[in-house]
Amino acid sequence: MTSVGLLVVGSGPAGVHAAAAYLRAGGAGSVLLVSADRDAPYQRPPLSKGVLAGDDPVEGTAILDDEDDLDAWRRVEVELGTRVEAVDVVRRSVLCDDGRRLPYDRLVLATGSAPVPLPGADADAPVHLLRSLEQARAVVGALDGAGTVVVVGSGFIGCEAAAALAGRGLRTVLVTPEHAPQAARLGDWAGGRIATWLIAAGVELRTGVEVESVARTGVVHLGDGEEVPADLVLAAVGVQQDQPLLRTIDVEVDEGRVVVDAGMRSTDEHVWAVGDVAAAHHPVAGRTLTVEHWGDAIAMGRTAGANAAAASLDTPDAATEWSDPPGFWSEIGGHTLKYSAWGDGFDRASVVEHDAGSFTVWYADEDGELVGVLTHGCDDDYERGGDLLARRATLAESLETGG
Ligand SMILES: Cc1cc2nc3c(=O)[nH]c(=O)nc-3n(C[C@H](O)[C@H](O)[C@H](O)COP(=O)(O)OP(=O)(O)OC[C@H]3O[C@@H](n4cnc5c(N)ncnc54)[C@H](O)[C@@H]3O)c2cc1C
The missing domain is CATH 3.50.50.60 (FAD/NAD(P)-binding domain)
Incomplete structure (x- = not known):
């Protein structure tokens, strides 16, 4: 050949x-x-x-x-x-x-x-993963006649999915060990804002608690003793x-x-x-x-x-190089977030609130260098944030030039 x-x-x-x-x-x-x-x-x-x-x-x-x-x-x-x-x-x-x-x-x-399977779930429990179109078809197919859905994990996919499912009129319970969705990655302020959006979309939040097991009947057992009977469980606990x-x-x-x-x-x-x-x-x-x-x-x-x-x-x-700062967007209950960061966490977060609920969060490391930017309804800051990250600007400069 x-x-x-x-x-x-x-x-x-x-x-x-x-x-x-x-x-x-x-x-x-x-x-x-x-x-x-x-x-x-x-x-x-x-x-x-x-x-x-x-x-x-x-x-x-x-x-x-x-x-x-x-x-x-x-x-x-x-x-x-x-x-x-x-x-x-x-x-x-x-x-x-x-x-x-x-x-x-x-x-x-x-x-x-590949998505990480949910630990503790019975082999024949109604637990779904969401990576491929085929898996999306299986989830949508299983929604027919469903009343309650449990989403496990408060990463972007978990938050997006929970808001989308609640928007369909399903009782949707989001379970996460984080005290607020994505607080570990984006900080408490942004986590609180995302929680508000999810609640407004009709999602019931169970924060600071793990899923211990999912029975084949669909009953989800939480670490604090609560049992949530679900028709479908969507596991969004990361990729491997x-x-x-x-x-x-x-x-x-x-x-x-x-x-x-x-x-x-x-x-x-x-x-x-x-x-x-x-x-x-x-x-x-x-x-x-x-x-x-x-x-x-x-x-x-x-x-x-x-x-x-x-x-x-x-x-x-x-030959060319991959050299732009990494970034992505998310959409949670009709709210778009854009995020660009080097991915090592941050030491300081400075929140700037704009009109009509839009905001920018600037993230810096312990030396005051800008390491990330999160925006909602403020594309100018997102674009500028990318440029500032690319030239390794300081947080002070970022706040001065944008605000
Ligand atoms: C539900 C969902 C929502 C997302 N939303 C966002 C978003 O809003 N914004 C964002 O920035 N990112 C988002 N992402 C992440 C983004 O989709 C991934 O980062 C991106 O798809 C990675 O692209 P890739 O080409 O590296 O891999 P993939 O898109 O995963 O493609 C890998 C391909 O390789 C094939 N494959 C794997 N192993 C083999 C093999 N051994 N032989 C042959 N074929 C193989 C797979 O079948 C697949 O076709 C989302 C991801 C998911 C699952």
Whole structure:
């Protein structure tokens, strides 16, 4: 079998953009994208928002919309429902779950992350996870005739999902060990504001308490003795990186992620890794970052695609880097939050409230350097915050120039 110019594994935003960027940059040879997912590439963010709320269809929304990307994408051969089980970097080939061996000239790994299962749940308890379109269909299907839903976890996906489900008229109980949703990441003030939004959306909060077990009948037992009978439990307790595939590949892997440079290249010169599965050196942060954000997956995919193309054409000077500060957005009960941060936590949070409930929270480390910005209804501050983070401005400067 002849090698493809570029083999991409994974059909999320990172893989799809890597494939399109490779062809847009004139990369040599053909492009094959192989994915375990059976659905054509779709956007994940709507799954916990419009899809659960019943506003968006569960068919999936396409990832690409730029005409040039779409032109390039039409030239990509796509194989869905195929899992890659092993990578042989010496022979430059991958082994698929159907026994086929696919040779490549260059490889992009874009295999994402997987949701953590809920500890303590009976094997046949009505517990759902939400990562794929298929799982979203299962959740929406199970809502038929349901009266009470328990959402476990107050990360962005848990908060978004709880608000969306409550908006459908379901009794929705959100259980979290945090004393306020996302207080650990965003601080008490922002956590309090998110709690207010959730309550206004009709969500019942159970904070500072863990789920101990979920029975097959759907009864959720909380650590404080409360029992909540649920028709459906949605576990949103984080993602994990423990892919068997990465145990087969001879490149540097750290805590389940492929270590790459700012150009997304791994320790093997023919292999790039992008999106959630990458631990990437960030030139501004000056260290390795791991991020699980839609926009960064796109940026990393584009970077890897362009760089793999440059390598295929032997034009290394054309190489680019992933260098913007990481960031993402969330939508909780009709309220949009935008957040950009280096991801190491913060020592000080300065809240600036604007008109009509909008606000900006500026986060700084112990030396007074800006390390993050959270905005609601204030896109100017979000844009400016990104610039300030990129040039490692101080909190004082950020407050002076914006306010
Ligand atoms: C419900 C939900 C809502 C979200 N909302 C937001 C949001 O509002 N904002 C935001 O910034 N981020 C959001 N995220 C996070 C964002 O979707 C992820 O960071 C992003 O999808 C990561 O992209 P990726 O391409 O790295 O991986 P993924 O999108 O996870 O794609 C990985 C792909 O690899 C495939 N795959 C895995 N292993 C193999 C294998 N061995 N062989 C072949 N194929 C394989 C998978 O089937 C999948 O197609 C959300 C995530 C979820 C689940």
